[in-house]
Amino acid sequence: MNENDTKRLSRLTAILTQLQTRRLITASNLADKFKVSIRTIYRDIKALEQAGVPILTEEGKGYVLMDGYRIPPIMFTESQANALVLAEQLVLKNKDSSFIKDYTEAIDKIKAVLRQSEKDKANLLSERTRFEQNTNRERNSNNISQLQYALTNFYLTKIDYVNESNTTSSRIIEPFALISVTENWLLVAWCRLRAEYRYFRLDRINKMEVLSEKFERHKMTLQEYFDKYY
Structure with a gap:
């Protein structure tokens, strides 16, 4: 061809x-x-x-x-399904309840045509994502898609991270949740270097690699994490 x-x-x-x-x-x-x-x-x-x-x-x-004709469902890739789940979190911040209702019903229909494995991952990502409005619309990271993949497939991830003191360190992390409560996306992850959960600003990740090794799924939900640590 x-x-x-x-x-x-x-x-x-x-x-x-x-x-x-x-x-x-x-x-x-x-x-x-x-x-x-x-x-x-x-x-x-x-x-x-x-x-x-x-x-x-x-x-x-x-x-x-023709009315009544049905074409077999279009199969979404995992990254496309993840993007739709992220869009759902944005919509949930809309002020119009009818708009939210229509969109969430549409997302449910989209999830219905996913393969069971992708459906489970989409639901997990939906549970592990929080969003607040980014008022200045600035694009300050480009790692969300890869992190979504690592989070839902439980892959260890290696990052080169720059802290507030402008010091770079290499970390092996277990991605747990994605949150946007300020102008920057935050990753909640278990840091193997510090042996505790840490926040990582996505705009401070200089380099990232999703590793082939997997970690054991974290048992608690995001809400349970908030209840325990905050």
Whole structure:
């Protein structure tokens, strides 16, 4: 399969996703989204129809899937599922209760199509994440995705950490929870160097490596941690 074939297959899959998530979509919408010509979209729709996907054309309006037709659930990668769980924590800070209700119900439906292993990990991450609004919107870390992975799969993680005195130390940690209560994300982890739970600011982690060795899952919940230590 050459590069053009790969791109087209990716686009066809993405068009299927759009058809599942929107009531009606036009060829021009799709052309704009995928940066191709409308003629290319016409060919893509025809290819999907020939593959057995019942796409209906509403004259002058756009395309819609036949009512009642169900495409097999789209499988999320673990990192995509984790990103959705993190987004849920952001939504929970919204002031509108109806918006929260709708979003959490949508997340439940998304979790329903995950494989059981990913579902368990998504639920664990949801239980181990706390968020408060970051008012200045500054992006000051790029380790959250890797830490989510280490946390839910119980992998030891090696970090080079810079403390308040600007001293760098190398630590082996057991990620426990992610919290955002200030302008910076904080990682709660068992530090093997200090033999105790410690907070680590993500913006002070200079280098990070998720190791292949696993640690034993921490038995307590995040709330039990707060009750015990604060």
